[in-house]
Amino acid sequence: MGIISAILVFGVLVFIHEFGHFIFAKLFNVKVLRFSxxxxxxxxxKKWGETEYAISLIPLGGYVKMYGENMEEGxxxxxxxxxxxxxxxxHRFLIVFAGPLFNYLLAVIVFAVLFITGVNEFLPVIGEVKKDMPAYSAGLRAGDKILQIDGKPIKYWDDMSQYIKGKAGQKIILKIERNGKVLSLEVVPKKTVVKNIFGEDHEVGLIGIVxxxxxxxxxxxxxxxxIxxxxxxxxxxxxxxxGIVKIIQRVVPADNIGGPIMIFQMAKQxxxxxxxxxxxFMAVISINLAILNLLPIPVLDGGHLxxxxxxxxxxxxxxxxxxEVSQYIGLALLIALMFFAFYNDISRIISK
Incomplete structure (x- = not known):
């Protein structure tokens, strides 16, 4: 089931991208010869009307072939x-731009659907207080429910966590509920250096609650x-x-770059x-696909734009x-990137 799901995710992303090109080509009365x-x-x-709809052997993308898109064609x-x-x-700009745009819009729609169906949020109830941290010294205990921080109502744990992280070394006032009673406690979040998602040191405020x-x-x-x-x-x-900038700056190791194999593995998981x-996951990959295609590399949509x-x-x-020269350079860069991504994917599999 996981493999089928991965194939479906990849297929949907490619279809949406190419459908963007297709629908704008039709909008501007450009003759579409093939949608693959x-x-x-x-x-x-299968041919419907003037357009041939196809599924091709190599499932690493797709294309919309339009009439008169190359000068050498009669x-x-x-x-x-x-x-x-x-x-x-x-017109040409919008037709090309529509592919990445549709991938971006797909992500917005998917996230919106998830928010409509419902997302799980942690309630602001403390499960553990670390004894060597400010929360314990201030009198917070397991089971306390946080109602307000600095007069602001708190509904979910993440809202509280983000606020505290931005208050390192500053006094904050917590209003809590304990055994039916409401208490006010003063806490000063401890300045703590942690790693961000890119592995860089980052200072935040922590009080030591779980x-x-x-x-x-x-x-x-x-x-x-x-919204x-x-x-x-x-x-x-x-x-x-x-993340792309961090890879270029070598802050993030280049071996984090993944290709289709990694995408299939992650989709399966x-x-x-x-x-x-x-x-x-599909929404995140759709965003990545949109950004990748907008890079100003010939062969990609961004190069044409x-x-x-x-x-x-x-x-x-x-x-x-x-x-023509740019296309050859862009193709060489793209092939090199694909080989590098495949190399990383295979290396990850072997190293397990």
């Missing part, structure tokens, strides 16, 4: 107005869920961009923990020779 999931030899094909005068290269540059583990399923109305979905997508987008986890921006500024397209 996968590359290489065609395994299955263009009939009768269909000239439907050729990709004959369209205004902003949640009891009680949770509540919190659901949101569709409007709020979409939260957008916020979550933006949060992961920023983390991903920072998340599928085993539940459907909601699998959906969240970069040339279109230059065309908008100059008022004329980049020369064919420059584009």
């Amino acid at each position: 999931i996968g590359f290489g030899p065609i395994v299955f094909t 263009i009939d005068e009768s269909d000239k107005d439907r050729a990709f290269l004959e369209k205004p540059v902003w 949640p009891k583990g009680d949770t509540i399923l919190v659901s949101y109305n569709p409007v709020k869920a979409i 939260l979905g957008l916020e979550k997508t933006n949060e992961i987008t920023k983390l991903t961009l920072v 998340t599928a085993e923990t539940g459907f909601a986890s699998l959906l969240a 970069f040339f279109y921006i230059i065309e908008m500024i100059r008022g004329r397209p980049v020369s064919v020779k420059v584009r």
Whole structure:
């Protein structure tokens, strides 16, 4: 079941990406010759209208073949107005940009659905107080329920945790409930150096408490869920961009880069923990796919967009020779990156 789930996740992400290109091509009256999931030899094909829909052998992506997208292709005068290269540059820009855009929107929608169906939140009830930390000295004990911090109502543990982390060395006032009584206690979070997700030292405030583990399923109305979905997508987008910068800066080891094998393994693992986890994983990978495709590397969508921006500024397209050379360079970079990712994936499997 895990393998099937992984294949479905990969297939959905590719389909959504290519559907973005496809629907915008249709919107701007560009003739679409083929819509393929996968590359290489065609395994299955079906033609509806003017478009051939195909499943190809190599499941590492897909493509939308549009009429007149290459200069070397002949263009009939009768269909000239439907050729990709004959369209205004902003039409071409939007057609190419639509692929990553749809991956981004998929993540927003998936997160919104998860917020509508409900997410588990830890209640602000203390399960353990560490004796060598400020919370114990201030009088906090296991079983205490935190009602307010500095006059702000607290509903969930994470809200409280994030607030305390930002108050290192500063006095805060906790209003708690204990055995039916409400008490106010002063605590000064201890300045503590911890590792962030990129392995860098980061100073936060800690008071030394652990949640009891009680949770509540919190659901949101569709409007709020979409807002939260957008916020979550933006949060992961920023983390991903920072992660790329950290890899370039060598803060994060390059062996963290993974390829399709790692994605399949992670999809299989998340599928085993539940459907909601699998959906969240799909949203994260969809964001990563959108960002990867927007990198200004020829062959990728970002490379095409970069040339279109230059065309908008100059008022004329980049020369064919420059584009051809760039395509070869971009293809070489992409192949090198894929080999490196596969190498990392295989190394992880062998080292287990």
